[in-house]
Amino acid sequence: MYVSSTVYLVLDALGIIALRDDGSVVDKLVYDYDAQRIANMLNNIEVGKPTDELVGFINRLAKAGVSTVYVEHKELARNLTNIIKGIEIKAELPTKVGRLFREEFWSKYLKEIYGIEPIEYIKRVNEVSVIQTRLKLKQAAERRDLFIAQAINSVDDLDKVSNLVASRLREWYGIHFPELENLTRNNNEYAALVYKLGDRSNYTKSKIMEALPELGEERASRIAEAAAKSVGASIVEWDLQQIRSLAKLYLDMQTIRENLTEYIDDAMKDVAPNIRELAGSLLGARLIALAGSLMKLALMPASTIQVLGAEKALFRALRGRGRPPKHGVIFQYPDIFRAPRWQRGKIARALAAKLAIAAKADVFTGNFIAPRLKEEFMRRVQEVKTIYAKPPPRKPAAKPAAKPHGKPERKPGKK
Amino acid sequence: MSSVRAVDVKEHEKFKGVYWIEFEDGSTRLATRNLTPGKRVYGEQLINLGGVEYRVWNPYRSKLGAAIMNKLEVMPIGEGSKVLYLGAASGTTVSHVSDIVGLSGLIYSVEFSPRVFREFMQNIIDQGRLNVIPILADARYPEQYISLVKGVDVAYIDVAQPFQAKILADNADVYLVKGGYIILVIKAMSIDVTKEPSETFKREIDTIKERGFDIINMIHLEPYDVAHALVVGKRD
Ligand SMILES: C[S@@+](CC[C@H](N)C(=O)[O-])C[C@H]1O[C@@H](n2cnc3c(N)ncnc32)[C@H](O)[C@@H]1O
Numbered sequence: 264m265y266v267s268s269t270v271y272l273v274l275d276a277l278g279i280i281a282l283r284d285d286g287s288v289v290d291k292l293v294y295d296y297d298a299q300r301i302a303n304m305l306n307n308i309e310v311g312k313p314t315d316e317l318v319g320f321i322n323r324l325a326k327a328g329v330s331t332v333y334v335e336h337k338e339l340a341r342n343l344t345n346i347i348k349g350i351e352i353k354a355e356l357p358t359k360v361g362r363l364f365r366e367e368f369w370s371k372y373l374k375e376i377y378g379i380e381p382i383e384y385i386k387r388v389n390e391v392s393v394i395q396t397r398l399k400l401k402q403a404a405e406r407r408d409l410f411i412a413q414a415i416n417s418v419d420d421l422d423k424v425s426n427l428v429a430s431r432l433r434e435w436y437g438i439h440f441p442e443l444e445n446l447t448r449n450n451n452e453y454a455a456l457v458y459k460l461g462d463r464s465n466y467t468k469s470k471i472m473e474a475l476p477e478l479g480e481e482r483a484s485r486i487a488e489a490a491a492k493s494v495g496a497s498i499v500e501w502d503l504q505q506i507r508s509l510a511k512l513y514l515d516m517q518t519i520r521e522n523l524t525e526y527i528d529d530a531m532k533d534v535a536p537n538i539r540e541l542a543g544s545l546l547g548a549r550l551i552a553l554a555g556s557l558m559k560l561a562l563m564p565a566s567t568i569q570v571l572g573a574e575k576a577l578f579r580a581l582r583g584r585g586r587p588p589k590h591g592v593i594f595q596y597p598d599i600f601r602a603p604r605w606q607r608g609k610i611a612r613a614l615a616a617k618l619a620i621a622a623k624a625d626v627f628t629g630n631f632i633a634p635r636l637k638e639e640f641m642r643r644v645q646e647v648k649t650i651y652a653k654p655p656p657r658k659p660a661a662k663p664a665a666k667p668h669g670k671p672e673r674k675p676g677k678k
Numbered sequence: 679m680s681s682v683r684a685v686d687v688k689e690h691e692k693f694k695g696v697y698w699i700e701f702e703d704g705s706t707r708l709a710t711r712n713l714t715p716g717k718r719v720y721g722e723q724l725i726n727l728g729g730v731e732y733r734v735w736n737p738y739r740s741k742l743g744a745a746i747m748n749k750l751e752v753m754p755i756g757e758g759s760k761v762l763y764l765g766a767a768s769g770t771t772v773s774h775v776s777d778i779v780g781l782s783g784l785i786y787s788v789e790f791s792p793r794v795f796r797e798f799m800q801n802i803i804d805q806g807r808l809n810v811i812p813i814l815a816d817a818r819y820p821e822q823y824i825s826l827v828k829g830v831d832v833a834y835i836d837v838a839q840p841f842q843a844k845i846l847a848d849n850a851d852v853y854l855v856k857g858g859y860i861i862l863v864i865k866a867m868s869i870d871v872t873k874e875p876s877e878t879f880k881r882e883i884d885t886i887k888e889r890g891f892d893i894i895n896m897i898h899l900e901p902y903d904v905a906h907a908l909v910v911g912k913r914d
Binding site for chain 2 (some may be wrong): 274275276305308309310335336337356357361362365366367368369381382385386388389391392393395396397399400403404529532533536631
């Protein structure tokens with residue numbers, strides 16, 4: 264049936280074409296036009312996974328006596344070879360014939376193969392590629408939420424460990440230079456000075472300024488003075504080395520923490536742009552971590568999101584001890600913790616409601632609707648602030664926070 | 679944004695689809711005709727003159743814009759051009775190229791970072807630019823988009839990576855038509871006073887030549903961008 268026993272396959276968005284080495288068409292398979300289905304097929308072909316259509320087409324060529332097929336995709340050719348017997352499948356990029364085909368596609372092959380105008384072809388390819396891209400973007404984001412959860416938990420771990428390290432450092436170095444404790448404002452300043460300057464005798468104003476310019480002249484001279492008059496014990500290099508490496512550890516952990524928060528922010532842009540816009544990337548990441556995954560978060564009712572992170576208080580309340588919590592980790596949101604106590608629950612509820620919608624958008628539609636959600640939330644915050652400007656009259660506590668003595672009540676049937 | 683009124687528009691002396699907008703204070707700005715009237719891509723100014731909407735092309739944000747400001751001589755992209763654009767990012771330059779090539783042209787836009795491509799989808803696709811084919815893929819592996827891309831008149835690369843010239847030539851071998859053009863944005867100068875071309879730059883230019891292209895135009899982008907040059911090449 265075919266003149267040539269070697270054919271060149273060219274893959275297209277709307278079909279597959281087999282050509283002879285002079286560029287004439289041997290056979291073609293034009294896909295039924297269904298953009299969604301084609302997008303899925305192309306995403307498979309792209310990573311080298313053969314589709315049923317492609318395998319069927321090559322088998323048809325084999326039956327017709329074709330002995331060798333060239334495909335312009337290495338991985339695809341290899342996988343086809345494993346599936347299809349009785350025909351040799353070779354890979355080359357580009358093939359001479361493929362080049363010719365693409366070169367003359369617009370002027371010749373397009374019309375010949377599909378019988379449609381360029382504008383219609385472009386419209387379809389655009390449609391297909393947009394769906395392909397959206398699918399890929401979704402996949403790219405898919406398990407990244409679990410990375411985000413780990414990353415935010417690492418940030419919390421680092422904070423715990425650095426606090427431990429910092430207090431050990433203060434206690435240890437404090438033997439040598441006890442006055443430094445009250446002259447620094449945070450662990451970072453403390454650790455940087457210990458690491459960079461070491462022995463108390465190095466604390467001259469100019470060296471301090473060089474080590475930590477942000478201290479400013481005035482504080483630098485106060486520290487220098489204190490060093491000169493210090494009542495601390497003297498120390499030798501060998502002892503000092505150990506302390507300095509601890510200070511270094513602290514500083515390194517801070518750098519890692521910074522990198523992690525940057526990573527989280529970038530990843531949140533990718534995975535949960537709506538949640539990020541609404542809650543900020545760190546709080547958003549905490550919610551994902553607490554829920555277990557972005558999908559789980561998206562399936563939660565707003566009332567659950569509102570108390571995520573307050574499970575202890577919630578279970579206590581369920582056991583009849585204390586009031587149910589009004590907010591969990593979303594308390595970290597500035598508009599909530601800065602609000603007067605009696606407004607917090609209301610604002611938390613409003614935020615949780617918007618977050619529930621944002622999470623669903625991030626998982627299911629991918630639409631960026633956060634600006635609208637944020638606006639609606641801000642409006643509600645204003646409303647709460649005006650309507651509930653004054654504290655409510657004190658009412659007697661519904662239940663005492665804890666019974667003065669005796670065992671907590673248990674509801675029958677519940678553990 | 680300037681509150682100065684635009685008074686006139688002229689087509690660029692050489693390049694069809696590129697315009698100069700004149701303002702009442704005598705200043706002029708580069709612009710393209712908005713393919714999607716009423717819509718902005720990167721916060722650029724929209725200007726209505728004689729019933730046509732133009733988008734001001736900011737040379738500080740787009741290196742192709744900077745090259746035109748600096749008297750680019752050969753601009754292979756015109757109405758109806760088919761372009762393979764590698765390193766599409768969030769679509770700043772692609773948007774102007776899309777204006778220029780119009781609905782009879784086409785831009786295959788390749789970008790491999792999902793994060794920036796999400797923005798691209800919002801800026802370019804959701805805005806209804808039908809002459810753009812988005813491709814989320816790695817330009818180092820042209821076979822990944824073999825099903826989508828057909829012959830192109832111009833292959834453009836701005837991926838901010840070493841070995842761009844090789845990546846571009848590999849793509850051109852597969853997709854560029856005979857007599858087609860290439861455009862590269864290359865990190866050009868060591869930014870110190872000597873203004874010596876960097877080693878990377880020399881290596882990239884050598885690669886282009888070895889792969890059979892003639893360099894026909896080279897434009898430095900200062901003051902809009904101090905570090906890069908735009909290079910136009912051609913292969914017959
Ligand atoms: C300097 S930006 C491009 C800016 C854009 N050309 C413009 O003017 O609007 C470089 C882009 O290339 C992308 N990129 C880098 N390596 C790539 C590769 N191998 N394949 C595809 N894109 C790549 C980066 O993610 C980044 O978005």
